[in-house]
Each structure stands twice: as structure tokens, then as C-alpha cells.
Amino acid sequence: MPIPLYGFLEGDTLGLLVLAQEGDTVLELARKLQEAASLRVAHNDKIDLVYDGKAIDPALTVAQAGLQALDRFDVIWRDKL
């Protein structure tokens, strides 16, 4: 079952709905959001995914990171925290 999440990419003008799979890595989830917002925000390799105020290890899966349906996550430019 895909997990619907509210994604906010730094530099973008609105939040987007991203459908994640439990087994997606955090990095893959961040890339999905970047791709979905690519019309408005230039690609940036140096990013962090932030959930619940903390940068999440990009190698963790969505399930391991504890992301649940209709949670908010942010993708921000690295070293901002």
C-alpha cells in the first residue's frame, strides 16, 4: 500500500502529495519530491530529508524512519540544520 505524505521542498511554492512505498529509502523519497517539483525548483544533490525536526539517515526505509500516512516531511538544502 502506498503511503501518502505531504512533501515540502525548500525553494518550492507549495506542498505536494508524494506516494511512498514502505521499502523506499529516505533518499528515494526525497528524490521523488525533487522530481515532482522540478518544474519550479532546480535539482540539488546536497539535500537532507527532515522529519519531526530531525535530519533522517538517507539509507533508512520509509517504514524504519517512522513516516506514516499524511505526515509532513521536508527536503532541505544540506547543512542547514
Next chain:
Amino acid sequence: MLSREDWLPLARKLDWDYTYVREDEVFPPVISGHPWLPHTEWKDWEESFKTSYREYVDNQYEKDMAVYAVRDAVGRLENIQKLARPWMNSLKVHAAALPLAEFTGVIGSLRGARFGRDSAWRTMSAFGALDEYRHTQIPLLLFHQLVRWDSQFDWAHKFYHTNNWFAIAARHFFDELTLGQNAIEFAIGTNFVLETGFTNLQFVGLASLARESSDHMFERMVTSIQTDEARHAQIGHPVLAVVMKHDPEYVQYLLDKWFWRSWRLFSILTGLSTDYLTALEQRPYSFKEFMEEWILDQFLRTLDEFGLKKPWYWHIVEDELDIYHHMIYASAYTYRATLWFDFALPSPAERKWLRQKYPKYWDDMDAVWEQVIERWRTVGPGAANELAVHGTALPTFCDLCQLPLSAGTPRKNTANVLVKDGRKYIFCSEPCRWIFLREPERYANHKDLVKRVLSGEAPANLPDLLTEYFRLTPDTWGKDVYHGAYDWLAAKKTSTV
């Protein structure tokens, strides 16, 4: 024969004592509003500008004739076709948003005409209902002639009957403010906050934009409507004055709630028209300048007059003046097929102007436009490439205002999640969350577009969402007015610094 001065006070004040029903049965609290007070507390209710029915009809007749005269002189199809294309789309926005919203004002005003607590209030509300009916009919009449030329004008009648995302937001606002509202909250929320605070003065601003854009038909229509608004908006002041004596905290809450909700909707309608859909050389001011000069200062003075505090979120409104409608316009441009009007890319000269007017966050907005422009350069101009310069993921919406989660700045979006009674809600901003938490029973069961998609109520794929749920067609859905074919876009660099 009695003179006007002798009979008008008698005709305006026709209250009597009830003998076989109680007063609270004639004016039930649920529909007359809070606080429920005996008529003795309302008997001194006075409007500033008194009018009789005959005077009202004579006046309105003259105003209608003036509108018809302007329509016949400069409102024909060939006149409209000469208008700048971006401005034409400002017309389409207002053609859709205005008429049936005004019709909900008929219903709200009629509630005041029956359940207002003093006869003079009820008489004024009856005139207000006739005003709002006029404000429904005039734009429907004027825009109807344009439908055969451009089917997007069909949305003048269609908009509120669809589940288009902006219609969902507008209905959420007007259903509460006007259609389903008790007489007191209607008078404070609509007459005092929306009309006195926003539409009365914003119509003056809109008329000025229309004049600068050589759109004399729209200018006359808006001016004609504004004069009605100025009269019936005065219902709010004396209602507010009475309620203030008995429950000032409630008045403060209604003001805080309805100012925020009005700001949200009107910053989009007027912000987009002023800063994007009016040709650069025809813009008399920026949206921020207009708001500061015409709306905010005046509203604060009125609050002072009644001993009310400025809303607790005032600093957020001041900050949003620099960014919110820009976030919305860029978002909407990149999802333009979800709307019924067309959009223009801001040119380098316009972006330079926007940078001068909005220096605080413009760097971040400019980066967004540069990226959109780059996409047009990559795919090339043309109608066939419209959807290659268009978003594909589902946008997200606030569970209170139902508008896109576009608040804050590109660096920091202010959306926030709330878990309540086992359900998750998301809000664009702190004020929307605050309003929800003050009256959760009123808002909790309303589904935003995302929840409708996730529950299967609305289609998940964009083409079906546009056609089956938003009721758009390839002919009517929004496009770039020039399909990306701008002379300046061919140039390699579009620096606006």
C-alpha cells in the same frame, strides 16, 4: 400628506410586543445569533444613511441605466476583444468568483431581513438582499454575451457548481460566511469585516485597475456595485456596537476569524489581478501598496474606534503581503490546467518591477520563475507543449481555507499537521489552525481535495480529475496566454537584478 421626515422614521421602526409567542421563539438564538438579547437592547439600532423603498428603487434604476449605457457604448464584444490578454483573464477570475458569491449574499441578507433584531436592521437587510441580487444578475448578464466568443466565460455561471479546487475553497468560505450564517455573525462577518474592510474599498481599487486597462464596462459595473456595498455595509457597525456591550470577546473572535478568512481569499483574487494580470504599464500600484493604503490602515482605525484589538496574527498578514500571492501565482501557473482562466509568465521587466516592489523575498520567487522559463526553453513554445510545462503531482490543500499549502516562503513553508480525535489535519498557517481549533465541530468533517482523492471520491489521475471532477475541458482549462511564445524568452538570460 406626511413629509418624508415624518413618515420615514415610522416606516423604518415597526417593532411591536408579542402576545401569543415569546420573543425568543420569534427570534431563535440559533438563527438570530449570539448573544441573544431582548429587543430593549436593540431598539436604538440606527443606520447612518436612511432610505425609503421608493428612493431605493429610483436610485437603483438610475444606476442600472448607467451600466446599460456603458455596456451599449463600450461593452460590446469588439471592445472586449481589444483588451490586453492578461487583463481578460483577470476578468474571467472575477466573472466566476463574483456573481454566485453575491447570490449567497442574498440569502444571508434575507436572514437578516427576517431574523435581525430590530425592524430598521431588517429593512436595511431587505435592501441589502436586493443589492446582492443585482450584483448577481449584472455580471451574469454582462459576461454572458462573451461565452459564444470564449467558453472560459461560461464559468461565470458554472464555477460554484463544480468541484474545482478553487470553487471548493470559495464555497467553504461563502457557505459559512453567508449561506449558513446567523443574523449577528453575518452582520459582523459580512457587513462589517468583508464589506467594510475589504470589498467596499477593493472595488474602488478594482475599478481603478479596470480604468487603467481601458476596460470601461468592468469599471462601471464594479463602481455601480461598490455604491450598493457602501450603503448596506453600514449594517455591521450598529450590530457590532450592541454586541460589544455584552460580549466583546466574541466580537474580537469574529473579527479575527473573518479578517483572516477574507484576507486569504481576497489576497488571491486582487493580488493576482493587480501584480500579474494587469499589464505592467497599466499598474497604478502594487497589491501591497494598495493593501497598506486602502485596507489595513482603514481597518485598524475602525477597530480603534470600537475599542477592539488588532488581530493577534497581524504580523503574519504584514509578512504575507510580501509573498503569499506570489507563492499562489507561481503555484497556480504551474498547475494552470486546473483552473478556468489563462496565465501570463512575468517578463523580465515585470520581474524587475516585482523585485522593486517586493524586495524581501523576491530572490526566492525569481529562482522559481527562472526554472519555469528554462523548462519552456527546453520544450519550446506551442500549445502542444503546455502540459510539458505543468505540474503532475497532486498539490496539497489546507484543511481550513481549502487553498493550496502555499503559505510562508519558498525557504520555509508554514504548513503544520494536527492530530485530533484520531484524524490528521494539515493547515497552511497558524491562523487557519487556530480557527479550526476554535470551532472543530464546524470544520472537522469537511474533506479537502487530497482527502477526496485518497478516499476514492475524486479521481487520482490528473486528466480525469480535470475533466470529471473539476468539469474542465481541453478548451476551457487554463493555459499560458502565449503558449510560451514570448520574444524575451528566446534570449539566453533573463536577469532581473
